[in-house]
Structures are given as C-alpha cells and as structure tokens.
Amino acid sequence: xxxxxxxxxxxxxxxxxxxxxxxxxxxxxxxxxxxxxxxxxxxxxxxxxxxxxxxxxxxxxxxxxxxxxxxxxxxxxxxxxxxxxxxxxxxxxxxxxxxxxxxxxxxxxxxxxxxxxxxxxxxxxxxxxxxxxxxxxxxxxxxxxxxxxxxxxxxxxxxxxxxxxxxxxxxxxxxxxxxxxxxxxxxxxxxxxxxxxxxxxxxxxxxxxxxxxxxxxxxxxxxxxxxxxxxxxxxxxxxxxxxxxxxxxxxxxxxxxxxxxxxxxxxxxxxxxxxxxxxxxxxxxxxxxxxxxxxxxxxxxxxxxxxxxxxxxxxxxxxxxxxxxxxxxxxxxxxxxxxxxxxxxxxxxxxxxxxxxxxxxxxxxxxxxxxxxxxxxxxxxxxxxxxxxxxxxxx
Ligand SMILES: Nc1ncnc2c1ncn2[C@@H]1O[C@H](COP(=O)(O)OP(=O)(O)OP(=O)(O)O)[C@@H](O)[C@H]1O
Numbered sequence: 526x527x528x529x530x531x532x533x534x535x536x537x538x539x540x541x542x543x544x545x546x547x548x549x550x551x552x553x554x555x556x557x558x559x560x561x562x563x564x565x566x567x568x569x570x571x572x573x574x575x576x577x578x579x580x581x582x583x584x585x586x587x588x589x590x591x592x593x594x595x596x597x598x599x600x601x602x603x604x605x606x607x608x609x610x611x612x613x614x615x616x617x618x619x620x621x622x623x624x625x626x627x628x629x630x631x632x633x634x635x636x637x638x639x640x641x642x643x644x645x646x647x648x649x650x651x652x653x654x655x656x657x658x659x660x661x662x663x664x665x666x667x668x669x670x671x672x673x674x675x676x677x678x679x680x681x682x683x684x685x686x687x688x689x690x691x692x693x694x695x696x697x698x699x700x701x702x703x704x705x706x707x708x709x710x711x712x713x714x715x716x717x718x719x720x721x722x723x724x725x726x727x728x729x730x731x732x733x734x735x736x737x738x739x740x741x742x743x744x745x746x747x748x749x750x751x752x753x754x755x756x757x758x759x760x761x762x763x764x765x766x767x768x769x770x771x772x773x774x775x776x777x778x779x780x781x782x783x784x785x786x787x788x789x790x791x792x793x794x795x796x797x798x799x800x801x802x803x804x805x806x807x808x809x810x811x812x813x814x815x816x817x818x819x820x821x822x823x824x825x826x827x828x829x830x831x832x833x834x835x836x837x838x839x840x841x842x843x844x845x846x847x848x849x850x851x852x853x854x855x856x857x858x859x860x861x862x863x864x865x866x867x868x869x870x871x872x873x874x875x876x877x878x879x880x881x882x883x884x885x886x887x888x889x890x891x892x893x894x895x896x897x898x899x900x901x902x903x904x905x906x907x908x909x910x911x912x913x914x915x916x917x918x919x920x
Contacts, residue, residue, distance in 0.1 A: 588614025604635010685804030689723025817849030
C-alpha cells in the first residue's frame with residue numbers, strides 16, 4: 526500500500542452528480558440542498574448534475590449506468606439508505622470495480638447518517654456545510670465494502686448488518702422516522718424491556734480477537750494518518766488526476782471466496798445471543814460508537830456479539846456508548862473477521878437490518894472486499910477518538 530503525502534493537490538472545481546432524497550430523515554433534504562449546499566458548491570465553481578430521487582430504487586437505476594470518469598464524485602443528500610442504494614447500483618454497473626472507484630460522499634439529511642459521522646466526527650457529522658466542504662476539498666479515501674449473500678443473491682453493504690436487539694432498534698422503529706435519531710433511543714429502551722433472544726447460529730473466519738491489540742492498532746494508524754491528512758490541503762489545481770490517501774487495485778469486482786465452508790479458521794459462537802452487530806465505521810449513530818476500532822481499509826469486518834445474559838449487561842454498556850465504552854464490556858465478544866455466516870434457528874423470529882434497510886430473516890453470509898469503495902475525506906481516517914487501555918497485569 527502506498528501512502529501519498531499531503532502535498533499532492535485536489536482539483537479546484539469538481540464535477541458532481543448529486544442525488545437529493547426529498548423523503549430521507551425529517552424530509553428536509555431538498556430545502557437543505559437548495560439553501561445550504563448548492564450555494565457552497567456554486568461558490569467553489571463546482572459543476573453539478575442534480576437528480577431529486579422520485580422513488581425507492583431511483584438512485585440504483587442511475588448508478589448502474591453511470592458515465593465512468595465523468596464525475597469527480599457522487600454526492601448523496603440523504604441518509605445511509607440512499608448511499609446503500611447507489612453503491613449497489615455501482616456494483617451492478619457493467620464495469621463495477623471502475624464504477625465503485627467513483628467517490629461517494631454524504632451530505633447528512635437522513636436520520637442515522639453513519640457515514641457522515643464517521644468522516645466528520647460527532648461534532649460535525651450532522652453539519653451539512655462541513656459535509657459540503659468535504660465533498661469540495663476532501664481527498665480520496667479507500668474503504669472496504671462487504672458482499673452480502675442471501676438466497677443466492679449478492680448485494681453490497683457498506684456499513685452494518687444487525688440482528689436481535691440492535692435490528693429491533695433500527696428496523697423496529699421505522700414508523701418513528703419523524704423523530705430523527707431519537708427513534709433509536711426509544712427502540713433501545715423498548716428492546717431492553719422486552720429482552721428477546723436472537724435465534725441464530727453465528728460462525729466467523731477469525732482475524733483478531735485481542736481487544737487491546739485492536740485498540741492499539743487503530744490508535745497508531747489514526748495518529749500516523751492525522752500527521753499526513755490534517756495539514757493544510759495542497760495548492761489547488763485543475764490539471765492532473767485526483768489522488769488517494771492509498772493507492773489500490775481497481776480492476777474487476779472481486780470473486781466471492783468464502784461461499785463454501787472452508788472450516789480453516791472458522792469459529793462458531795455457541796451461547797444464546799441477544800444481538801449480533803457487524804460492520805465498518807465506528808459510529809452507527811450519534812449516540813453509539815459500536816465499532817470503535819474499525820479501520821476503513823483493513824480488509825476486515827468488526828463483529829460484536831452480546832450473549833443473552835442479563836439486562837444489566839446491556840444497561841452497564843449504555844454509559845459512554847457514544848465514546849465506544851461498550852467495547853471494553855467483558856461480556857461483549859468483539860472480533861475482527863474476514864467473513865461470517867448467520868443461520869437462523871427459528872424462522873421469521875426477528876429483523877435483519879443491512880445498512881438500515883430490512884432484509885429477510887434468513888441465512889446469509891458476508892465477506893469483506895478490501896478497498897473496493899471510495900469516499901472523500903478531509904482527514905484520511907475515521908474521526909472517532911478512542912484510546913487504548915493498559916492491559917491488565919497477571920499477578
Ligand atoms: N422520492 C422518494 N420516495 C420514497 N422513497 C425514496 C425516495 N427517494 C429515495 N427513497 C428511499 O428512501 C430510503 C431512505 O433514504 P435515506 O437514506 O435518504 O434516509 P433515511 O433512511 O431517513 O436515513 P438513514 O438511512 O440515515 O436512517 C432509501 O432506501 C431510498 O431508496
């Protein structure tokens with residue numbers, strides 16, 4: 526992997542394909558775009574092609590036939606749902622890997638806005654002006670994407686998959702969208718009160734299970750990239766190509782590697798489960814840093830599993846949830862994996878959420894594709910401060 530120094534430029538005026546979802550989150554997307562984002566893009570000389578999505582699937586259809594190398598980025602004025610859709614459109618493009626090399630940048634007008642939170646941090650993650658600046662001046666950052674395979678169908682997931690309590694919090698509160706992200710807290714309280722087991726068998730191809738090592742790795746990586754990325758951006762130029770924080774391969778959509786049980790390195794989780802939460806990017810909402818040691822392009826998926834113990838285990842983990850404190854909860858299994866597999870042990874017994882969208886509660890498998898996606902970042906790393914802790918000493 527090649528690290529590009531900060532002295533290489535960013536185009537002065539970019540060309541964007543902009544999707545505006547008028548129905549995302551609290552339905553303010555169109556007004557926010559017109560009043561706050563469009564003036565910034567225009568002031569910086571950006572060329573815009575704007576599409577107001579008129580239906581579910583609209584973003585996917587357009588992305589499927591994207592004119593390659595025509596836009597510097599795709600901007601989504603939306604929540605994470607439309608990003609999921611656009612990435613799946615790019616993945617269905619005749620030249621999928623090439624299409625997925627087009628950066629996708631969020632302007633946060635949905636209810637969760639996970640990607641925006643991860644790129645800008647908790648202070649600015651819901652700030653549409655900061656997000657617009659990220660689109661104008663951010664640099665290419667490669668991100669891993671997941672193949673989600675269910676019933677013989679392959680789709681792309683960029684953020685998370687959840688089952689059990691965490692899916693109830695998300696999908697089970699869909700009717701409360703008008704509340705913005707408060708709906709997630711309402712769902713959590715309801716879920717803890719009900720305390721239902723999640724009837725699934727989980728197995729994963731293990732890469733790392735030492736929490737201290739994971740925390741140290743993310744800390745040193747963030748520090749190293751912060752030195753490169755936080756410095757003032759290089760002098761603008763309209764010539765030459767845009768540059769990445771990392772250089773990576775962009776040929777062909779990767780084949781699936783783990784469809785057959787290879788058993789080598791696979792681990793099965795045998796205890797009763799309250800929830801499974803797997804994903805990429807520390808924040809899944811403003812109040813919850815679920816994956817504090819996630820790295821954009823380590824080629825791994827972070828998996829959290831809470832065994833069905835007592836309500837106190839969950840309640841204890843709520844304190845400091847926005848700072849990732851639950852990670853250190855000894856009851857919580859937290860691993861990094863190359864792939865994982867879920868098999869429900871009872872049919873139709875819950876929700877499955879993939880990037881916040883509902884999928885059938887049936888068998889599925891997920892595997893990671895290193896650096897298959899691209900976004901634009903002002904920093905070159907996720908903005909989610911998380912400190913390692915000293916290892917307990919053995920007496
Ligand atoms: N005009 C439209 N009418 C209805 N649905 C739409 C329209 N345009 C887009 N959609 C759908 O809206 C869904 C949700 O969009 P979006 O991600 O913008 O908001 P959100 O779900 O509130 O945010 P978050 O995912 O952050 O919670 C997407 O699946 C998208 O396909």
